[in-house]
Amino acid sequence: MPTLTTSAADAVAQIPDGATILIGGFGKAGQPVELIEALLDHGASDLTVVNNNAGNGEHGLAALIGAGRVRKIVCSFPRQSDSQLFDERFRAGLIELELVPQGNLAERIRAAGAGIGGFFTPTGYGTLLAEGKETRMIDGRGYVLESPIRAEYALIAAHTADPLGNLTYRKTARNFGPIMATAATHTIVQVSNVVPVGQIDPEVVVTPGIFVDVIVDLHQTGLGNGVPTDAYTSGKVSA
Amino acid sequence: MSERLTRDRLAEIIAADIPSGSFVNLGIGQPTLVSNYFSSDQKVTLHTENGMLGMGPVAVGDEIDEDLINAGKIPITELPGASYFHHGDSFGIMRGGHLDICVLGAFQVSATGDLANWHTGDPGAIPAVGGAMDLATGAKEIFVMMNLFTKTGESKLVPACTYPLTGIGCVTRVYTDVAIFEILSAGVRVRETYGMEFTELQSRVDVPLLPPEN
Numbered sequence: 001m002p003t004l005t006t007s008a009a010d011a012v013a014q015i016p017d018g019a020t021i022l023i024g025g026f027g028k029a030g031q032p033v034e035l036i037e038a039l040l041d042h043g044a045s046d047l048t049v050v051n052n053n054a055g056n057g058e059h060g061l062a063a064l065i066g067a068g069r070v071r072k073i074v075c076s077f078p079r080q081s082d083s084q085l086f087d088e089r090f091r092a093g094l095i096e097l098e099l100v101p102q103g104n105l106a107e108r109i110r111a112a113g114a115g116i117g118g119f120f121t122p123t124g125y126g127t128l129l130a131e132g133k134e135t136r137m138i139d140g141r142g143y144v145l146e147s148p149i150r151a152e153y154a155l156i157a158a159h160t161a162d163p164l165g166n167l168t169y170r171k172t173a174r175n176f177g178p179i180m181a182t183a184a185t186h187t188i189v190q191v192s193n194v195v196p197v198g199q200i201d202p203e204v205v206v207t208p209g210i211f212v213d214v215i216v217d218l219h220q221t222g223l224g225n226g227v228p229t230d231a232y233t234s235g236k237v238s239a
Numbered sequence: 240m241s242e243r244l245t246r247d248r249l250a251e252i253i254a255a256d257i258p259s260g261s262f263v264n265l266g267i268g269q270p271t272l273v274s275n276y277f278s279s280d281q282k283v284t285l286h287t288e289n290g291m292l293g294m295g296p297v298a299v300g301d302e303i304d305e306d307l308i309n310a311g312k313i314p315i316t317e318l319p320g321a322s323y324f325h326h327g328d329s330f331g332i333m334r335g336g337h338l339d340i341c342v343l344g345a346f347q348v349s350a351t352g353d354l355a356n357w358h359t360g361d362p363g364a365i366p367a368v369g370g371a372m373d374l375a376t377g378a379k380e381i382f383v384m385m386n387l388f389t390k391t392g393e394s395k396l397v398p399a400c401t402y403p404l405t406g407i408g409c410v411t412r413v414y415t416d417v418a419i420f421e422i423l424s425a426g427v428r429v430r431e432t433y434g435m436e437f438t439e440l441q442s443r444v445d446v447p448l449l450p451p452e453n
Contacts, residue, residue, distance in 0.1 A: 026289040026326075027312040029305060052326075056312075077369040080312075090365055099366055102288065103330030103373030110327040122376045123334060126407045128358070129368065142407075171323055172289045173306035178325040206325075 002165040002212045004194065006220045008038035011188045015039060015153055020048040022109065022149070022180040023061060024156035027053060027080075030173035032157040032190045033060040034218055039155070045069045050109070050149055052102060052176060054078035054086035062086070070095060074149065076102035101129060104146050106179060112148035113182025113211075121146055154184030158207065161191040161217075162200050165209030174206065181211040188214040243416045243434035251276040253342060253382060253414050257283055261339040264288065264374055267311035270342035270384050286338060288370040290329045293321030310370065330370070333377030341378035343371065345385045345410075347400045350446040352410040352422040354381065355402035368405075375406030387415035387444075394444040396420060396427070425449070 005011055012035060015021070021039075025031030040063055049070050054077075055062025064070055066085035078086055078097060089095040100108070101123050111119055120143035124130040134145040156177040158167040167189060169177055181187045189207075194217045244252070246269060254276035257263060264286045265271050274296070277283045285294040288310045295316035298304065303314040324332075332338060347355040354375050358366040375381055385395055396413060413420040418440055419430040428449040432440055441448050 027308065029289070029308050029312075077367045079365040079367045087365060091363075097365075099368060101368050101372040102326070102370040103334055103377075106326035106330050107334075121334065123373045125376070126404060127372060128403045129372065169323075171304065171306040171317070172287070172291055172308055174323055174325050175289050176326050179327045 002163070002209065002215050004163050004215045004217060006217050008034045008190065008216050008218075009041065011035065011214045011216045012039045012042050012044075012155070014186075015042065015044045017044050018046045019044060019153055020151040021050070022151045022154040022156075022176075022184055023049055023051040024154070024175065024177045024180050025051060025053075025061070026172065026175040027056050028060070029171075030157050030169070030175045030177055031060050032155045035155040035157075035188060035190050035216065036060045036064055040064050040067060040069065046071045048072040048074065050074040050105070050151065052076055052105065053080065054083055054097075056080060056082045058085065065089060065095065068094065072096040072098065074098040074100060074105070076100055076105050099129060105149070106176065108146055108149040109176070109183045110179045111146075112150040113179060116148060118145055118147045120144065149183065151184045152186060154180040154187040156180050156187065156189050158189050158191050160193045160195060160200060161189065161212070161215045162195055162197045162209070163215070164197055165189075165207075165212030165215060166200050166205045167191070167207035167209075167212065168200060168204055169206055178207050181207045186213045187211055188216065190216040190218055193219050241433050245416075246272060247275075249384060249414055249416060252419070253384060254281075256382075256412075257281070257340055259283075262286055262292070262337065264333070264338055264341040264378060266341065266343040266371070266374070267309075268344050270344060271311065273342055273384070286329075286332060287315070288329055288333075288374070290324050290326060291317070291321060292324075292332075293318045295321070330373050330377075333370070333373045336377060336379060338374075338378040340380045340382060341374045342382045342384055343374060345383045345395065345413075346402045347395050347397050348383050348385075348410050348413050348422075349400045350396070350398055350422075350427050352381075352408045353400050354383065354405045354410050355400040356405050358403045360403050371405050375409045380411045381406070381409045383410050383413045385413070385415055387417040392443075394446075396444055396446055398446055420448075423449075428452070
């Protein structure tokens, strides 16, 4: 059973220096900005962050990088017109970059969550990004061995949660959330909305609650923080 | 003799070459223009790498929704019948060979269809690959859309790529402002030229070219 809180600060308080953190989002869509900003306030440093990008603009992941908290970033598309905070630190040699093709990044995360020890992928075969990696010819085609990306923490954003941690997402803000939720020891999700148990149609649950450890209720619906657990299932507390 | 193609005219030609009912991914930048020229009875379904099939036109005004963007992170719309899925599934769609055609930009394309489009190799450059390698490897056909010549006049269709590769032997057609090329096992065939005769084209491209079939 996950913890339900309205405090992003409480949710990230246990994250130590040196942690590896999967952070959801594709650009700004699906980026758990409130959790990242709480992490910035919390002060953890020397972090390894896995995200598709290396921050956009001045907020969220960009601010975390700009503040020098990130030692290494694992991503597919770091440089963009608004990635100036990353660009500066990279050019100054202050942040390490592991560049991964986007599908390999996704599959490495998925593999970690699914207990796969590694997989052969055609993506990147014969390129700079496969240098030094084991390769194999399978049915006449070249493949590269890629390893799972596991993390102690995942910070993701979803649209709706119930107190059991079942999640739905909204449009393309889904992106990395569902796979990252599976690949971390502690998955912390911020949501716009919490509804009582039973209010999410089981057919539309995207992330089952088994993958979720902490829910941060940004909308402060009152379902968490001191409300007895049995109230979650009674249907008496409405969103 | 016809004139060199504008980007819009080139996009229109590419759109017309895409078979009805295709599942298509358009790379960021120039290839995005192709979406302006599909006819409604063509029934092309657009895939965007960040987890959607059935992508509609760019969003304007009240349609803008920060949760609904394309691979270039531009707000877009959804068409009836659209679907959303996570990144693992989105790249499984590519890697699993379910996309019919992907249109990508390029720095260079080789005579055997190698693609270079993610990194100039310059020491000062910050490389960014995104989904380019996955698309190059996964889509059944890769169409490249680019200007044939660099600003200093060198052909970007080359005997072998000098820039770091994105994918090997993946490009099937190259659409440029000056000519359309088909990469075949027999060699590179020119389908049509624009604003330049075949002989002049051959003199400026260091790849043996097969002339257009009449």
